[in-house]
Amino acid sequence: MNKKYIEDNKIAIIQRAFSEFLLLPSLIILFFLFLSYFTYSIDQVKIGWLQPVRLLLKNHFFSNSEATSSLLGAIVSGTISVTTLTTTLLLVIVQQSASSMTTQVFDQFLRRKTNQFYLGFFVGLALYSMITLATVNPPFNPVIGGTVAFSLTGVALYLLVLLMYTTIDQMRPSEIINAIHNRVLNARSRQLDMVAYTTIIKPDNNQKGKEVVTAKGGYLTYINTKKLAEFIAEHCRGSYIYFTKPIGTYVAHNEPIAEIVAPDETHIFLLAKEIIKQTTISVKRDLDQDPSYGIVQIETIAWTSTSTAKSNPSPGTFCVHTLHNILSCWSEDEPVEKDTLCGSIYYCDDTIDQLMRSFENLAVVSSESMQHQIFEAILDTFSKMLDRVPDQWQPKIERVILIMLSVMGDHVLTTALDNSLNTLAAQLRYLGEKETAEAVDIATQQLRNSVGKLNSRSTRV
Template sequence: MRERAGARMILHPVPGPQRRVSGVRRLASGLRRSFSEFLGLPVLIVAAFVVLAGAIDRLDNDAGPRSAWSPLRLFLSQYVGDTQSAISMLSTIAGSLISVTSITFSILLLAVQQGAATLNSQIVDHYLRRRANSAWFGFFVGVSLFVLITLVQTTHTTAPVFGVMSSTLLGAVSLVALVVLIYTTIDQTRPATAIATIREAALAARACQLPLLAASAEPVGAGPDGVPIPAATGGYLARIDAGGLARALDSHPGRTLALPVPVGRFVPPGSAVAVLTGPPADPALVAAIRACLAIEEQRDVAHDPAVGLDHIATIGWTAISTARSDPAVGAIAVHALQRLLHAWAAPAPRAATSRIVYRDRLPDQVLDAIESLIVAAAESRQHQSLALILRALALSLPVLPDRQQDGIARLVATVAPSLASHLPTRMLREDTGLLVAAFRRAGRDRSADHLSEILAHVVRESRDGVADPS
């Protein structure tokens, strides 16, 4: 549906059938997300154990008379006994596996919940996304199902030698593996491990985002004045198919597409998700553009590096602020943000002549996260956390490009009132001096002078307060 507003044409989403289609897409998106996050690998592992149970049952049924058995089968048969003994053994193994596994899984879920309560609720998301965790769950469920299937098949098998011995071996391996699973789960709830996992997920998502940046150009000046393409449904912009957008524009020459909404941002229903400039918009082109912009109910950790960045910033904010007051966890978050600042400092390759325009906001978002921690340190009066942040900025400033150096210089406006709210401890004075010296070496004397004046003022006020207790 089209409507003219002044000199611009607005393309409204079509109600009715399109909304029904969006419901189907939402269901499909939920299934895709659950299988990509967790269910896919366990389902494959369980299916493999089911196939293995059928194959071993076939071997037992095709063994023939005892005189035709192989030496291995004859050796193993002395530990199995008759069919009734095999059923009794398999029943014991199956019951033990199900009981121990269910109790262990309950304890592990409580441990993950406690870790999420201590750090951040998104810890659960990253726990589910780890392939090792989903593989362990699939293994234990698959082994339990294998033993149950073997138990049922034993009733029609004369000598279930391989079935019983395989079940016994897998049961023993499962009990040993439980120890490994318990340790790895508890280890993942440690602050250092959890934050490192989130950081690695953010780096992997950034690598997935590079093709979009390589196929698009950085915008110059104000946003384009073209035809807004509204979102057919509300949600988060989870992914952008740069290849699909390029193919759609190739079939419609003379048009340029601007993407003002970054990946991960919430898109209200009907708001502009893209701006198309050039000749009048073709409905087929608009539909193709919408199909390349995936709007979902949740942000996509695998394609949105800002998700992990926000999670680390939230953990750091909670630890540094009075919400938890845990400087140790706050230090881990600061160092993780510093590593992301260095990892994303180099400008990503862009296509200057591309007809797709997209702004890369991620380097600035890292500095925004660090600025939030500065505010949290001011609120909680954690001088050691503020000193650590200033030291991190001082050590990073010389090796960062001009864009990030400009961003750190802008942070002085936030650092100044935060510094003024603290007592001038030795740690805070030394690390502030490091940042001042880094600014001067970088030729940013204005920022250095401003920070030096604030530090001198804080020291002077502290001495005056000591000299005059009243």
């Protein structure tokens, strides 16, 4: 088992490398290989309508094979040197940014298509020039190949300028966080397509199900609920699947991910095999399928910048605003239109719970580092969103508010914090949540009593 597990991990690492970064550079390098063959063929055939152009280039730039060889040699050595130095510098920039913004920077840098294109272009150009250089052999003079190499070198030099700008631009906290934000929204759309084939209502029976366990450890990154629902409808009518782990959960080897309730053993055997086939376990969470992972990434960036490790409220505040926008976007989503086959698969979607936990955690870290700006931003988020979120989400927000009150004593009651608390209490009263509003009023008054007195965080309340 251990040997098979190691082999599976190696395959997964290779697949992840291509899905995250290597696919586009590899395709571009293959294009340059094809281009080298194409230009070599043109130089060999000497097409009639190209002859005037070829003679013009030969007379002014590529007079003989020695001149072409020297030019191509300079292009190859220069391209390799510049690419090496630039890549080293960029890695230093990324490393410096990661030291302040956590390792989430690496993930965003690798997944940017522009970064993949730049690397593939530089490596492909160097490889193209080397191949063309290898074909130079008097009396053969690759005029067309040399011209293409020379022209693309000019393009590459300009791309170096773009590469420097785009890399520095990508390292800005706002760009990193916004990139995660966009991927979270896209991942949620895909996740809702998966949820459409599931139900949150368990049948009211106490029948014990047959557990389905994983063959390897990792994160549950994908469940093809559509295929499972169709399989049950076609082969196992009357059977049910209960997924006990939401997307993004870590499961160890031989741990259960689902339970099967079926009328006979044949259905159980068939469904267990199909569940393993239609679920994906990976060594790393997948942001393209798991919006909760993106929320955790934003929370981690905010935690690192807000805590006493960095004490920088600006990125943390922007993270809270980003989570605010995510909550706002999801609040306006139409209810999931369930498929007719949804009743056979139970799945508990905990994405909103994860979003609320992130607000909780950031409130705690703002208290630890006495960053009242973060605390205010969270209060403002709830004040604006309480009357906009679906009714079933309001108790979750109220619970977070009550938890925040328990750590609020570490903050100084600034004017902005006082206004945020008063606005929140007024909004709660307007919505009829009098108990929570009263709790906010009492906590605010206790903190207000500390104003005008000499206090430390341990004696303020």
